[in-house]
Amino acid sequence: MNQFQYVRPTKNKAAIDTVTKDPNATFIAGGTNLLDLMKRGVVMPEKLVDINKLPLRKIEKESGAVRIGALALNGVVAEDKLVLEKHPLLAQALDAGASAQLRNMATVGGNMMQRTRCPYFYDTALPCNKREPGTGCSAIEGYNRMHAIFGFSDKCIATHPSDMGVALAALDATVLVSGPKGDRKIPFVDFHRLPGDTPQIETNLQKGELIVAVDVPENNFAKHAHYLKVRDRASYAFALVSVAAALDIENNTIKDARLAMGGVAHKPWRLTEAEKALVGKPVSEHTFRQAAEVAMRGARAFEHNQYKLKLAPNSIVQALKTAAGLA
Amino acid sequence: MKDYFFQDTIGKPMDRVDGRVKVTGAAKYSAEIELPNMAHGVLVGSTIAKGRIKNIDTKAAERAPGVLAVLHYQNAPKVPGYVQAAHPTEPKPIGQPHRVFYDDKVYFNDQPIALVLADTLERAHYAAKLVKASYEEEKHTTNFAKNTDKAILPTAAKRNPRHGLNDYVRGKEDAYKNEPLKIESEYVIPSEMHNPMELQAIVAHWEADDKLTVYDKTQAVIGTQNAFAREWKIPVENVKVIATYVGGAFGNGLHTWPHETAAIIGAKKLGRPVKLMLTREQMFTMVGYRPHAWQKVGMSATPDGKITAITHEAIGQTSSYEEFTESTLQQTRMMYTSPNVTTRYRILPLDISTPIWMRGPGEATGAFALESALDEMAHVLKIDPLEFRLKNYTERDPEKNLPWSTKFLKEAMLMGAEKIGWSNRPMQPGTLRDGEWQVGYGMGVGTFGAHRGRATVKATLYPDGKVVMQCATTDIGPGTGTAMVQIAADNLGVAPEQITFELGSSLFPPSPSQGGSATVASVGSAVRAASIALKQKLASMATGNADSGFRGAKFEDLTFQNGQVSLNNSPGTKLTYSDILKQQGLPELEVTEESKPGEERQKYSLYSYSVHFAEVKVHPLTGQARVTKMVSCADAGKIVNMKTAGNQMIGGAVGGIGMALTEGAVMDVRFGRYVTKDFAEYHVPVHADTPPVDVIFVDKPDFISTPMGTKGIGEIATIGVAPAIANAIFNATGKRVRELPITPDKLI
Amino acid sequence: MAFEKDCPHALPESSDHKPPHEARRMFLKQSSILTAFALTPGVAVKAADLKFEEKVAAAFEQVKVTLEINGKKHKLSLEPRTTLLDLLRERLQLTGTKKGCDYGQCGACTVHVDGQRVNSCLTLAVMQDGKKVTTIEGLADGDNLHPMQEAFIKHDGFQCGYCTPGQIMSAVACIREGHADSDEEIREYMSGNICRCGAYPNIVNAIKEVKNGGLKV
Numbered sequence A: 001m002n003q004f005q006y007v008r009p010t011k012n013k014a015a016i017d018t019v020t021k022d023p024n025a026t027f028i029a030g031g032t033n034l035l036d037l038m039k040r041g042v043v044m045p046e047k048l049v050d051i052n053k054l055p056l057r058k059i060e061k062e063s064g065a066v067r068i069g070a071l072a073l074n075g076v077v078a079e080d081k082l083v084l085e086k087h088p089l090l091a092q093a094l095d096a097g098a099s100a101q102l103r104n105m106a107t108v109g110g111n112m113m114q115r116t117r118c119p120y121f122y123d124t125a126l127p128c129n130k131r132e133p134g135t136g137c138s139a140i141e142g143y144n145r146m147h148a149i150f151g152f153s154d155k156c157i158a159t160h161p162s163d164m165g166v167a168l169a170a171l172d173a174t175v176l177v178s179g180p181k182g183d184r185k186i187p188f189v190d191f192h193r194l195p196g197d198t199p200q201i202e203t204n205l206q207k208g209e210l211i212v213a214v215d216v217p218e219n220n221f222a223k224h225a226h227y228l229k230v231r232d233r234a235s236y237a238f239a240l241v242s243v244a245a246a247l248d249i250e251n252n253t254i255k256d257a258r259l260a261m262g263g264v265a266h267k268p269w270r271l272t273e274a275e276k277a278l279v280g281k282p283v284s285e286h287t288f289r290q291a292a293e294v295a296m297r298g299a300r301a302f303e304h305n306q307y308k309l310k311l312a313p314n315s316i317v318q319a320l321k322t323a324a325g326l327a
Numbered sequence B: 001m002k003d004y005f006f007q008d009t010i011g012k013p014m015d016r017v018d019g020r021v022k023v024t025g026a027a028k029y030s031a032e033i034e035l036p037n038m039a040h041g042v043l044v045g046s047t048i049a050k051g052r053i054k055n056i057d058t059k060a061a062e063r064a065p066g067v068l069a070v071l072h073y074q075n076a077p078k079v080p081g082y083v084q085a086a087h088p089t090e091p092k093p094i095g096q097p098h099r100v101f102y103d104d105k106v107y108f109n110d111q112p113i114a115l116v117l118a119d120t121l122e123r124a125h126y127a128a129k130l131v132k133a134s135y136e137e138e139k140h141t142t143n144f145a146k147n148t149d150k151a152i153l154p155t156a157a158k159r160n161p162r163h164g165l166n167d168y169v170r171g172k173e174d175a176y177k178n179e180p181l182k183i184e185s186e187y188v189i190p191s192e193m194h195n196p197m198e199l200q201a202i203v204a205h206w207e208a209d210d211k212l213t214v215y216d217k218t219q220a221v222i223g224t225q226n227a228f229a230r231e232w233k234i235p236v237e238n239v240k241v242i243a244t245y246v247g248g249a250f251g252n253g254l255h256t257w258p259h260e261t262a263a264i265i266g267a268k269k270l271g272r273p274v275k276l277m278l279t280r281e282q283m284f285t286m287v288g289y290r291p292h293a294w295q296k297v298g299m300s301a302t303p304d305g306k307i308t309a310i311t312h313e314a315i316g317q318t319s320s321y322e323e324f325t326e327s328t329l330q331q332t333r334m335m336y337t338s339p340n341v342t343t344r345y346r347i348l349p350l351d352i353s354t355p356i357w358m359r360g361p362g363e364a365t366g367a368f369a370l371e372s373a374l375d376e377m378a379h380v381l382k383i384d385p386l387e388f389r390l391k392n393y394t395e396r397d398p399e400k401n402l403p404w405s406t407k408f409l410k411e412a413m414l415m416g417a418e419k420i421g422w423s424n425r426p427m428q429p430g431t432l433r434d435g436e437w438q439v440g441y442g443m444g445v446g447t448f449g450a451h452r453g454r455a456t457v458k459a460t461l462y463p464d465g466k467v468v469m470q471c472a473t474t475d476i477g478p479g480t481g482t483a484m485v486q487i488a489a490d491n492l493g494v495a496p497e498q499i500t501f502e503l504g505s506s507l508f509p510p511s512p513s514q515g516g517s518a519t520v521a522s523v524g525s526a527v528r529a530a531s532i533a534l535k536q537k538l539a540s541m542a543t544g545n546a547d548s549g550f551r552g553a554k555f556e557d558l559t560f561q562n563g564q565v566s567l568n569n570s571p572g573t574k575l576t577y578s579d580i581l582k583q584q585g586l587p588e589l590e591v592t593e594e595s596k597p598g599e600e601r602q603k604y605s606l607y608s609y610s611v612h613f614a615e616v617k618v619h620p621l622t623g624q625a626r627v628t629k630m631v632s633c634a635d636a637g638k639i640v641n642m643k644t645a646g647n648q649m650i651g652g653a654v655g656g657i658g659m660a661l662t663e664g665a666v667m668d669v670r671f672g673r674y675v676t677k678d679f680a681e682y683h684v685p686v687h688a689d690t691p692p693v694d695v696i697f698v699d700k701p702d703f704i705s706t707p708m709g710t711k712g713i714g715e716i717a718t719i720g721v722a723p724a725i726a727n728a729i730f731n732a733t734g735k736r737v738r739e740l741p742i743t744p745d746k747l748i
Numbered sequence C: 001m002a003f004e005k006d007c008p009h010a011l012p013e014s015s016d017h018k019p020p021h022e023a024r025r026m027f028l029k030q031s032s033i034l035t036a037f038a039l040t041p042g043v044a045v046k047a048a049d050l051k052f053e054e055k056v057a058a059a060f061e062q063v064k065v066t067l068e069i070n071g072k073k074h075k076l077s078l079e080p081r082t083t084l085l086d087l088l089r090e091r092l093q094l095t096g097t098k099k100g101c102d103y104g105q106c107g108a109c110t111v112h113v114d115g116q117r118v119n120s121c122l123t124l125a126v127m128q129d130g131k132k133v134t135t136i137e138g139l140a141d142g143d144n145l146h147p148m149q150e151a152f153i154k155h156d157g158f159q160c161g162y163c164t165p166g167q168i169m170s171a172v173a174c175i176r177e178g179h180a181d182s183d184e185e186i187r188e189y190m191s192g193n194i195c196r197c198g199a200y201p202n203i204v205n206a207i208k209e210v211k212n213g214g215l216k217v
């Protein structure tokens, strides 16, 4: 790791000011992603602003939503009573991520901000537009088994690795941000960006902006929600494809639905059209299969991720079946 | 065999003698040795696969805080023992390691090109990132699949027509081709990485200009000692190799590697000890791997299930500078009765680092193809695969035309089948379900030569009744020390608590390297020999003493038990070992005994056997496969320690689960560089992948193999597991996957 | 998986981002180097003599950290980039905590921080300032092994022993967290600890025994 300056403010403002002013300063929360990248020389901040002393750990009810502090630990959120009761989908997604140890370190804010696991991004000896804009994307014609089938560009085809994010995308969450210009709210689905011509810019967070919390609004999905994660081993692996499925069912008819996918795009991939295809339909595998077909419109694969064109819809069906109690 | 006591300690599930130091964190592995004034070394790897280094820019690194030196081919102290010829004039047999910092040539991607030495680990790591090299790149060949036509017969086989690596024909060559009932399939395994949990590490210390001590992660204490003595042209006895604890190795400690010499070079340059631990990425490029392999099996059989012919071909990858070979096709030559057997083994040199035997080495690769093909043939014949194997069971080695020393594989098969519930296996694939999950059963057989080498053990008895035994073997995890204590206890008639077995130092008498499942056989036999020699000395002292009631008694007339010697026909006449020493006024009684195999090995064919059964569940929509139950049975002679041996079998099964379902190192052949090179990308099985594993030992001694009746376990624990799982997946789904690992994408 | 191109790829010779030593120099300028000189002229002048401005910085880039490790208070001065793992292993010679990957991918480095299991390789020692750290060396009560250590020996929950301290620290936490109610749950919540020797089933048995024994862990 490069040497850096280390500061640990106790006020949000101080933290924000430091990162705003210093072009090479960055926040550190759990450190589980940032330090990993620093060890490999992928990023080299010169100043780390440790935000762990900021008062951002609470999980509470706030104007009809569950408000989760940006520093709440992934493991704590996954086992929080309120979260389990109101948003079991989020708890499931968090539990599916990383390991017990990492979940004890990783924060909600850091989880959103984690970078892609594209192996070329991690290897400083190889070209990667995200790491070094303009050098080219090694994955497009390289090993792209883990890569995107939606929303990619000719500059980058990486996926976002977060599990939590997939649930938050499905659950209409909002990110609360505090920055040099004041506070603002960003709908979670607009928080991350598609790669376009600037794959190095992954979120709409501005320099110096601090995530303070995420709001997950009240809903009727707690009874019928399922997070399915398909991976190369039974645990402790990133998703090949994951699905967050939430249904509001009345008399065997789908009143409302939320659906999002992980492992398929540069951001957690909300499937609004497929949701529409579910609403008003009877609960059945047939309904789910049709929604999955809608969901897959526009998908395109590369040499090694062709399987996702099949695994993704299958997983949607399976997640919906499980959510509905059919599996 | 009469003086041999199974009943006391051998066979018992004794706790490990090093259990306490391991569970308290007190065991010190190589990188944990602390020497005064030690510097930290970090290697910089090349970023091309082939070519020349044009320029190495080390300025920034040298200026970084704490940096003591940056070494590379231009400024590193010369290794006097390096072969000086242009390299490589011709490929070297296995054992000639890459000559680190020798010249500007690059033979593989991530080849060590510089060593950064600094006062702290952090500083060394950081400065290593500052070293920049530019290259004159040459076109490299790293694409295995596209170059299989360039595979060659190993030089060893070319030079010696009788060498086992030559083509083998029993009966008619490729006879299956003209048979009506036949199968022909190709199988591929990717490169697999040993990935022991302990990162390869060394502390190198020149105690004098010509005296070197290394604390080194190795399975070959003596081999390493010899290698460094050769490299540095110093007397062998001036090289001390210490490997007291080894954090797993699975084969990658069977060779000396460039990082070891690099650390020694660094220590030479600085005149201070150097510690060097590889990064996890470097574990993929600098310390060997199980080579990527292509295989083809053709097989024919009669309708009632007699195999008439097998042809098995294999191509394994090697480096451009060293010919690595292994016995991939051995099982095919001897396991089944087939009158016609053809095998052809080739290697494919690529611009990649040298492989090294990985647990169950080539045999595990070969068994994946052979045992899958057997399952395919059985399916064609509509015969139960267990029955098919029994129908083609050999009672005599058809390759060497010799009797087996012992073989209880059939018994093992029947016990295992019973345990897994083989009768639940549907003949028609894809027909058994548990809820949504498809269920299937599969089996695979494994075999490995019951090897034994020459080893020497020194045993010292002290007046307090304690015994210390020493040998330069290692314990990479199987529980060598524990087994040796047990063997010593029974053969010496001393309680195990009284015995200490010291290993992992070149100061101790020699042992072969810890590989090929031969440690218990080799070192255990020497322990036994030393025990007997000690008893003989005790006997002659006791019987030579005029006052003792033993006068005139012969060795056979004596019983040695509980630390005392007594007369068989007068058990009341006894003397403790301590008393004998005290009577003689001896501060200690010492023997050093060598033990080696004899001609019995020319008269018999000696193998260990295993058979593995797997129950798998596959989700038809998501393609996830889970092994839900495993039964692993071994016919490996007498089992010395049921607990540690059982654990070894379990570990082999877990390794096999990884081979079958999760492991594979992927190389981007445009760069000749691995893209999966850590534990997040290269998936070894975790707890959640591992079901309970039932282990069954036939536990019948083979006294032709060793005087204790033992045969090896380490390899057969893995050989045959991967095909058992692949076959179970076929049984569950009807999908035959011939390229490992069987990840979800291959099952949807 | 073949994707070889006809000609080998030429790597970018230089990158856009500043070489790190450049960055260091910038940092130096910003971090009032003059104050540094004024405070400890000896060190600074000597370093300046050697023209090793980098080394000047190094001298001032240490931060003070207080940690309680296995019940013992440590007051340390560290480079902030020192991970908790390297602090334990390289500075304090508490080598029971192992390095298996350095990237949070294996669990060999598992320790307890304020009672919670974490990967010590992915946290900076400075970030744990003021916290209580327990490593494998601090688990036993003097000569009396912790019940989990006993159970690992009894069930042979290891082979080479390298993953073992991490497994044991994790196993203790697994029970404390209430995640050891079934084999399946144990396996899931222990999956952050890789054992390449494959002693998993024995580890699960050890954990079950401790859990069912009802002893305080």
Ligand SMILES: Cc1cc2nc3c(=O)[nH]c(=O)nc-3n(C[C@H](O)[C@H](O)[C@H](O)COP(=O)(O)OP(=O)(O)OC[C@H]3O[C@@H](n4cnc5c(N)ncnc54)[C@H](O)[C@@H]3O)c2cc1C
Pocket (backbone or CB within 6 Å): A026, A027, A028, A029, A030, A031, A032, A033, A034, A035, A036, A051, A070, A071, A074, A096, A097, A098, A099, A102, A105, A106, A107, A108, A109, A110, A111, A112, A113, A114, A161, A162, A163, A164, A209, A210, A211, A212, A236, A237, A238, A239, B680, C103, C104, C105
């Ligand atoms: C081996 C391994 C396996 C993993 N497996 C999974 C998995 O299966 N699923 C999954 O979802 N994740 C997985 N992860 C990723 C893990 O979830 C993330 O590393 C973690 O969530 C990051 O959180 P952190 O608090 O440690 O972030 P840090 O590493 O501290 O920070 C990450 C980034 O976020 C920024 N940041 C942090 N907090 C804030 C804030 N409040 N405001 C603004 N910016 C902020 C930092 O500046 C930094 O750029 C895995 C990680 C590892 C190492």
Ligand code: SF4
Pocket (backbone or CB within 6 Å): A116, A118, A119, A120, A121, A127, A128, A129, A130, A131, A136, A137, A138, A139, A140, A155, A156, A157, A158, A199
């Ligand atoms: S996919 Fe994106 S992250 Fe991966 S190599 Fe291409 S640009 Fe880099």
Ligand code: FES
Pocket (backbone or CB within 6 Å): C098, C099, C100, C101, C102, C103, C104, C105, C106, C107, C108, C109, C110, C119, C120, C121, C122
């Ligand atoms: S060393 Fe920390 S998880 Fe591997």
Ligand code: FES
Pocket (backbone or CB within 6 Å): B197, B247, B248, B477, C157, C158, C159, C160, C161, C162, C163, C164, C194, C195, C196, C197, C198, C199
């Ligand atoms: S005991 Fe060797 S890795 Fe677990």
